[in-house]
Amino acid sequence: MSTPLSDLMLNDRGFVFDPASGETFQLNPTGLRIVRLLQSGLSHDAALTQMVSEFEVDEHTAQRDFSDFLENAVRLGWRIE
Amino acid sequence: MHSPRIAVSGLHRGENPQPGASIVRSLRRRFPNAFIVGLVYDALESGIYAEDGPDVVYPMPYPTSGATAFLQRLDSILEKSPVDYLIPTLDAEIELLVHLEEALTERGLRTYLPDKEMLSHRAKNHLPELAKTCGVAVPDTRPVYDIAEALAVAAECGYPLMVKGQYYDAKMVSTEQALFAAVFKLFSEWGAPAILQRCVRGPEFNALGLGDGEGGIVGLCTIRKTIISNQGKGLGGITVLDPRLDEFCTRLIRALRWRGPFEIEAMLDEARGEYVLIEINPRFPAWVDFPSMLGINFPAALVQMMDVDRKPAPLPRCAPGHFYVRHQVEVAGHIEQLAALSTSADFEALDMARSLEGAAPSAPTPFPIEMGDDGASPSNGSARRHAH
Structure with a gap:
């Protein structure tokens, strides 16, 4: 049972509502940015590149954090496309 | 009108x-x-x-x-x-x-009511057969007609168990003494059978709707219960839109060819990752005015169905993310x-x-x-x- 990331309803403060499960979540600013980028239709690689440029981190760190977030998202019941 | x-x-x-x-x-x-x-x-x-x-x-x-x-x-x-x-x-x-x-x-x-057959098929003691027909999951559910049978079923299924009356009341019991008291109370108030149901862990969902008597659903509003009283009553809920829950309800109403208002109670079984059927009530739930506040008026649609006795235009779905909180006041x-x-x-x-x-x-x-x-x-x- 998982909800496509594109279906999640969220606001600018990182409050997330899963419309299928009825659960609510809180994202930190980085998580919110990742979800927004993926919801906009960017590929994982393109979203990662964007993160590197916006957050001024090295690619290795960004890659690790990005992967950690996606793993966590799957555990929360979200489907990453 | x-x-x-x-x-x-x-x-x-x-x-x-x-x-x-x-x-x-x-x-x-x-x-x-x-x-x-x-x-x-x-x-x-x-x-x-x-x-x-x-x-x-x-x-x-x-x-x-x-x-x-x-x-x-x-x-x-x-x-x-x-x-x-x-x-x-x-x-x-x-x-x-x-x-x-x-x-x-x-x-x-x-x-605008179901017939005797429809009503009987959704009765708590017939849920396993209905669920099997529809291909939906149901917790182990057994009708019991005396205390000895209740104790025997409990020994087989294990605790905790839900004990339910034919029409009303549900109580979770974790011991033989509590089971005895709950079954005895139900027999004295509502008569036999009482229903024993294996407990499921997971969030609770309710679906409110109107069946057209031909297997179709005229309107459906699905919620996740967000506040639950000690008696298991939903004191709060939020609208959800999950195609799997919709399909679950559609299968049941299609099989029953349900006519009139209904409330389907389901849980998302955390262990199995699937919806399981808890019960089907042959009426609107107490929260029926909540969708009316959102413009989806099920009682008004019911009056229309009684009046023209034909299938009205389907009601729109309640968008996900609207919630209610029960507010008690004095009158x-x-x-x-x-x-x-x-x-x-x-x-x-x-x-x-x-x-x-x-x-x-x-x-x-x-x-x-x-x-x-x-x-x-x-x-x-x-x-x-x-x-x-």
């Missing part, structure tokens, strides 16, 4: 609210000039005294009194306050009324109103507009109260206590 005349039962909205008061509110939203007759079983049903409540109220004999008593009272009511539509909201009433379709039609009363009544409804020797209508005049602060206290013709009046020095 600007001023429909509609009878609605089940007006209590206390700790364990009935659907009637919510239905009345929804009807008033769509039909402000409707004439609404409240059918009550207790003078303290709180919806009697609500500001947007019924225009007139009549006490009814309990459905367990049988068809004759029920119809006789209905005839007397129709003579005084004619109505065109009847919306029963209590499981025990519906159980009786599905046998009286012809009698109701003869009286010019329109209803005020006057002893005169209570007296009018509590008189058992002869029944009379409680006209809410007229009785409110009598209850105005400037009015003299309306004592003595006539107690009917059973000899218990203040003038001869005898009295009796009403059993509320």
Whole structure:
């Protein structure tokens, strides 16, 4: 049972509502940015590149954090496309 | 249909609210000039005294009194306050009324109810067969007809278990002593069987809808319960939109060819990752006015279905993310109103507009109260206590 990331309803403060499960979540600013980028239709690689440029981190760190977030998202019941 | 005349039962909205008061509110939203007759079983049903409540109220004999008593009272009511539509909201009433379709039609009363077969197929003790037919999951559910059988089933299934009455009440038990007490209480209040159901862990979901009698669903609103009382009642819920839950409901209603209002109670079994069927109620739930506030008025649609007796346009879905929180308030009544409804020797209508005049602060206290013709009046020095 998982909800496509594109279906999640969220606001600018990182409050997330899963419309299928009825659960609510809180994202930190980085998580919110990742979800927004993926919801906009960017590929994982393109979203990662964007993160590197916006957050001024090295690619290795960004890659690790990005992967950690996606793993966590799957555990929360979200489907990453 | 600007001023429909509609009878609605089940007006209590206390700790364990009935659907009637919510239905009345929804009807008033769509039909402000409707004439609404409240059918009550207790003078303290709180919806009697609500500001947007019924225009007139009549006490009814309990459905367990049988068809004759029920119809006789209905005839007397129709003579005084004619109505065109009847919306029963209590499981025990519906159980009786599905046998009286012809009698109701003869009286010019329109209803929109399942038939006997549909009603029986969704009964708690038949859930496993229904679930199997539809390919939906159901927790291990067993009807038990005596205490010894209950103890044997519990020993086989293990604790904790849900113990349920045929119509009402559900309690989780974790010990043999608690099981004994719960089953004994249900037998004494509702008779056999009691239903034992294996406990499921996970969030609870409810679906409110209207079946068209041909297997289709005219409207559906699905929620996740967000606040649950100690009795398992949903004190809060949020609208959700999950295709898997919709499919789950569609399969059940299609198999039953359900006609009329329904509420499907389901849980998302955390262990199996799938929805499981808990029960199907043959009526609107107490939260039916919540979608009406969002513009999706199920009671008004039901009246339309009773009126034209054809499939109306499907109701739109409630968008996900709307929530309700149950808000209890006090409603005020006057002893005169209570007296009018509590008189058992002869029944009379409680006209809410007229009785409110009598209850105005400037009015003299309306004592003595006539107690009917059973000899218990203040003038001869005898009295009796009403059993509320």
